Amino acid sequence: MGCSSEGVAAALRAAAEVVAEHRSELVELDRAIGDGDHGENMSRGFTAIVSALETEVPATPAGVAKLAATTLISKVGGAAGPLYGTAFLRASTKLGDAASIDVPLLVAALQAALDGVQARGKAVGGDATMVDALIPAVSAAAACPADASIADVLTAAADAADRGAESTVDLVPRKGRASYLGERAVGHMDPGARSTALLLRAFAEAAR
């Protein structure tokens, strides 16, 4: 069973709720190693997505993803805006004109999102960024059996992203504002990795 444009919209609404619930946590994580705006910025972006979806839900999953991309790029700012915006934009391109997302297409879209984030932010695994959550998430999704459901694939991705985000606690950041802290940032989870894990978990729950 695939995921229609309504399904993608529902996943984004769920993500907005999760981001709002975790706004303070993301602010605190960012405050420790950056400037403390990540929760606020993500919350602003996803609130804007929800209000854009109230006006109109685009007809295809790609259209919904593109709407999320342009909204994030134009409302969030900071590093999160262009990075998450690029992720959704690349996913949207990969989704093409498909009326619904099946598992192979989902995996391809996740891979495209990861590639986009890495192209924009130039981060690799181990730099202590959102990429450390995305890389294992995409691998886990790709490793799912062919007959898995969308929800199972997203759950596997979210589980892996959680572990990936956890792994950033022990890393010395090499990209983004936390990199200025060097060793002093060790012991703190990367806020971008955490928000990536939260988004994937929200998508997985919405798909159930």
Next chain:
Amino acid sequence: MKKIINDPATVVAESLRGLAVAHADILRVQDDPAVVVRADAPVPSKVAVISGGGSGHEPLHGGFVGRGMLDAAVPGAVFTSPTPDGVQAAVAATTGPSGALLIVKNYTGDVLNFETAAELAAAEDLDVRSVVIDDDVAVKDSTFTAGRRGVGGTVLLEKIVGAAAERGDSLDAVEALARKVVGQVRSIGVALSAPIVPHVGEPSFDLGPDEIEFGIGIHGEPGRERIPAEPADALVARMVEAVASDLPYEAGDKVLLFTNSMGATPLLELYLAHGIAERLLAERGIVVERRLVGPYITSLEMQGMSLTLLKLDDELTELWDAPVWTSALRWGI
């Protein structure tokens, strides 16, 4: 948190409204996306000089919009870079066939958003170039970090490049000049207290009463190291050492010394520190030929200061002295 605000969500918009009212002779403010534009923009046959970044650093950059400096400034949310559509709006309001130069401070968010905006402008056949300033000696410049941050040197860069654009230099010339300035300006900052971002409502970092963050950026992000508080003589010596020993300063060099308050350090202390810095530079044989002292690139109400050195030559000195008419800097007119 005590602040003179109504709602953290509208701080920037309300502040811009006040800026527009206070300086209607110099600038105007466009809404949605927010852009501060020179009152007489677009100025025909002139390279547009555009800068921007998170709010909370006032007067940077809106305070430097005006004749002889910036054609437009793009304010983001507090400590958050503006979005590409804001930069696009600034380009649309100011840029003609002579093109535009975007001045970008080296922070991941600023670089990504301005990069995206420059790509969009190129798609509209506008000649828009970018220069990234990275003058902060506190950060190791290596492939293992995001690179040195753009800090106090930004103000000097905007003044000098703005003067060159005002006199009619081509985009090629203005861009080359900007790269030259970036190559010979260096800064270091210290914080005695953390700022309070309005929507966070508590200090950006916790600093003990007898502690100083050495090597800070302009966002209340922690610095290179935490040191015990020390008298001004020792602290300024530590700062001068950090800046002057970083390439390219040598005995005999003529420089501009910029002593900047991070927001809450009063002029009483700032001039005290400036005097010490001048004396220490003289001891190194570095000749201070021009000065700027005051709060020009701040970090909300953070206590602290930064020192910036720019190596001068005749061209840079002439451009520094050239007339400027903005809300925060004005002379020669």
